[in-house]
Amino acid sequence: MANTTKITEQDLQKSLELLGREPRTPFMVKTRCPDGSPQVLLADPVFKEDEIWKPFPTFLWLVCPELKLKAAHLEQDGLIRIFSARLQEEQGFREEFIDGQKAISEIRMNMAREILGAEIPQHIQMILTRTTIAGSMDISGVKCLHAHLAQELAFGNNPIGKEILARVGNCSGEHERKQS
Numbered sequence: 001m002a003n004t005t006k007i008t009e010q011d012l013q014k015s016l017e018l019l020g021r022e023p024r025t026p027f028m029v030k031t032r033c034p035d036g037s038p039q040v041l042l043a044d045p046v047f048k049e050d051e052i053w054k055p056f057p058t059f060l061w062l063v064c065p066e067l068k069l070k071a072a073h074l075e076q077d078g079l080i081r082i083f084s085a086r087l088q089e090e091q092g093f094r095e096e097f098i099d100g101q102k103a104i105s106e107i108r109m110n111m112a113r114e115i116l117g118a119e120i121p122q123h124i125q126m127i128l129t130r131t132t133i134a135g136s137m138d139i140s141g142v143k144c145l146h147a148h149l150a151q152e153l154a155f156g157n158n159p160i161g162k163e164i165l166a167r168v169g170n171c172s173g174e175h176e177r178k179q180s
């Protein structure tokens, strides 16, 4: 992950503003919009709650307001269902998708090992190795286009995210000051 930039105080403020909530895990800026603001955040895939470590498989957050809006529009157009059907029906598309999810599982497990050491509890391993980037145990459970787009931007290897990018293009770098 040589491209990952360490988070500065300014990044942190901007990220929290874009997220609109207090995240439960530490995160880094993985990709940036053309104006330099955080685009995809990479969070720790595990977090501690009540003294117990828990898995956090949906560890990539798309925070670019422009791409979030475009992804939301595609969701309204029914693209979640269409991609889900394609994962069930098109073998090549499914295989490419599964390869990308295996890569994501490895990245999550490597990050978890760095945080927890070699002994990763079974319940964490199970979730980090078996769920998709959108947090689904079902490979064709697309759930949320934002997660797939975030993977494509951050690590590649996501045919759903790739098609979304081909349709809407990357961020123009002209974030609106206010959403109307």
Ligand SMILES: [Zn+2]
Residues within 6 Å of the ligand: 033, 034, 039, 064, 065, 066, 067, 171, 172, 173, 175
């Ligand atoms: Zn952007």
